Amino acid sequence: MNLLLLEAADFLSPTRVRISGRRFRHALGVHRARAGDTLIVGALGGRTGTGVVDTLAADSLEMTVDLSGDPPAKIPLTVVLALPRPKVLSRVLGDLTTLGVERIVLLNAWRVERAYWSSPALAEGALREARIRGLEQARDTVLPELHIERFFQPFVHGGLAALVPHARRLVAHPGSPVPVPRGVGEPAVLAIGPEGGWIDRERESFRSEGFEEIGLGPRPLRVETAVTALIARMS
């Protein structure tokens, strides 16, 4: 936690907050906060700054905050990700958030196991928590948009264009000989397949919608590693 994220309910006034629960325990246990200490804070969806600890109680602390900074800029990137295994999902959502992706779409695909869709990792609270932790890591305050799309064809052939009308379209496929383009500054959509890759019909759908197929070379990567490697190389 590199930034203590404040939610609307924490504010006692525009410059005073009270926090409890996980963030309070973190401030105490990891930052060893005492009265008078300054912590890095940010308002969820808003500005960043500092908070000076005024009072410490048994289960909460109060701070006077000065929120005058801007969160780091987002990358103008929409990542369309075939729903990964539940164990991997929250880590990947956290990483995508930390890396500064603007928008995330979790999509069904042929090789996504049906059971993944009924995992508790897809509960609204879990999806939010994963992104919140990504923001805290990156000192960001703005949640990336998150869309859940259970139907591949209608999304790729319609929903996507409605969501992101103008963007360069890239689809990662293991073994593609076309290297990942570097320094993509324009708005882009990057589609990343499940373990084992997209099936031929899915690749055909992407191609027919103007996607360029790209690859990271001869070494297949785990999904969570591929996500970071692709974005790092593109941005």
Next chain:
Amino acid sequence: MNLLLLEAADFLSPTRVRISGRRFRHALGVHRARAGDTLIVGALGGRTGTGVVDTLAADSLEMTVDLSGDPPAKIPLTVVLALPRPKVLSRVLGDLTTLGVERIVLLNAWRVERAYWSSPALAEGALREARIRGLEQARDTVLPELHIERFFQPFVHGGLAALVPHARRLVAHPGSPVPVPRGVGEPAVLAIGPEGGWIDRERESFRSEGFEEIGLGPRPLRVETAVTALIARMS
């Protein structure tokens, strides 16, 4: 497991192998191997190819193998990594192996907690297992070298030059304004610090040994994410 890695003890003859244990269970459970099926295999430290399943027993299978391919090329990169938390260590070692790094050095640093050095994750078997899984993921057969260095100063001011005499030297530090160089094709050393970064004295040591300080921008990343992002951007 994208490649079934064969060890010397598996070979009954130069073209016949018998496997059991984890790899046997994986071949059966995940690949649903039957007699006559072809699997992608590689000899640890040697060539890659295919194996045709001849016989399946209750706890082992035998294959006839044809090993005529070469494993993917390594990146001429030595990663010097401040020893990460035990929970993260095996994942990072696996990723470094999958990404094709030639050599890994686990180094002590001021902000490495002393307890990390007595973790079971540092047992020889665990260190080997993590890299083996990285090879299986990448369809590689050649283990990256692994060095353990418990003393920062003697390593940075002597051991390193003995290990890697001629290489570009880079040290990642959160917040450095110098971007990661792209497309580094020459041999290089990349030093990556602990959570919280190197302390000033360590940065000074690196600088005095010709290291360029580089950074990934304003968003602090988790160590495992930073490792992949740095290597992907450099290579």
